[in-house]
Amino acid sequence: MKQKSNTPRLPLPQPLVAVEAGTFTEFTVTQRMPSIARRVIAENKFPANINASLEKLASELPSGYLPTLVDDTSSDFADWSRYLEPYKEQRWIDIPWFFAETYFYRYLLQITNYFRAGEWQGVDPFELQKRQGLETSLDSIVALCTQVNGWLNVSEQENQSRQTALITLLYFGLWGNRVDLSLWSAFETDRSRFDIQNQQSHILVDDALKVTELLVNSNSGRVDFVVDNAGFELVCDLCLVDYLLGSGVASLVRLHLKSHPTFVSDAMIKDVHQTTEFLLASSNPEVTSFAKRLQEYIASEQLVLSDDYFWTSPLAFWEIPESLKNDLSHSNLIVIKGDANYRRLLGDRHWDFTTKISDIVCYLPVPMVALRTLKSEVAAGIKPEVLEEVEKSDSAWLTNGQWGVVQLVDNN
Ligand SMILES: O=P(O)(O)OC[C@H]1O[C@](O)(CO)[C@@H](O)[C@@H]1O
DSSP states (O other), X not given: XXXXXXXXXXXOOOBOBTTSTTSHHHHIXXXXXXXXXXXXXXXXXXXXXXXXXXXXXXXXXXXXXXXXXXXXXXTTHHHHHHHHGGGTTOBTTTSBHHHHHHHHHHHHHHHTTSSSSSTTTTOOTTXXXXXXXXXXXXXXXXXXXXXXXXXXXXXXXXXXXXXXXXHHHHHHHHHGGGOOTTTSOTTXXXXXXXXXXXXXXXXXXXXXXXXXXXXXXXXXXXXXXXXXXXXXXXXXXHHHHHHHHHTTSOSEEEEEEBSSOOTTTBOBHHXXXXXXXXXXXXXOHHXXXXXXXXXXXXXXXXXXXXXXXXXXXXXXXXXOOHHHHXXXXXXXXXXXXXXXXXXXXXXXXXXXXXXXXXXXXXXXXXXXXXXXXXXXXXXXXXXXXXXXXXXXXXXTTTTSSOOEXXXXXXXX
């Protein structure tokens, strides 16, 4: 057994920054983030002064300096003042990308008065996108719920059939991550349709079988999810949660959600409730029975919803507060969803893509599995021959969301 460490075992490479010309990082800060700010103007009914500030933010991102955060009464204000200290008077494009992105979403909420008492307090500027994301994927939701109900209705659950169901649901959790509203608007095509079999060759690292072995041998303990997007991805995650609890593979599931809107579609506690209510209102009994079970699990506290400002902070995963780390140490497995959480695991740095991921992610108290479709130029743990193949076959493989990993790190 390798020694546990509080930070990556290897020296840290440089962080990604937008000033790197021609990168997806540059494209995100100089073009995607401005268009996200402008979409907030278009999709909300904020007054003219708020819209003018949003437009100012959008126009300053490509070459302007970081604006300061004023005390907008949020409990994370003091933390942010500390995080911002080293980056005063720097341009958005010069600072680490992960910092720039998390601060962009936090600053956007200052502009929209999200935390201040008054008309706009608590108004999620991405609400419309989140809702639309659910509505456009309804057919896929019905199909998935029907499948889960079928699996749960088999009275004697053999380990092998449990594993088959779990592998399928892990893949849904993975490909559900393709439906990312910060990259593709919910008003464009429905990206929830995919064929798991055909997608198999697009999984660059596939530890799904090992994950299911770990789960079925874990004596019905606790599983944690560091959740990513609301919408279809959240429904996929909740189907996995439902199966874990309904089959007895887990007795407790804790979801870690965001404390405020961020990265457009990232899920908050209220999004889980809104999702179950949306599903409950369906006319399809396969969907409503699933939603009812979820509500019962929440009521009986077998499914616990929690949030923490760490998840919306610019900190790397290894800077996790001790209290959160201690809490996670009671889990059998942490399921870490999506691209931004994966970037956080790797500190959003330029690791060689073949670096052993367990030499980077060696700071977690229990095993973790990352379910991530690639949407940024960050990766680790890819075998050299797999890397060579994918680089040959798709020049946009790092960022087009068509490739994924189911990557297990078990340092025990
Ligand atoms: O929802 P996910 O999978 O975390 O991905 C979202 C993020 O991915 C990125 O495109 C690249 O990490 C971010 O700019 C984007 O907002």
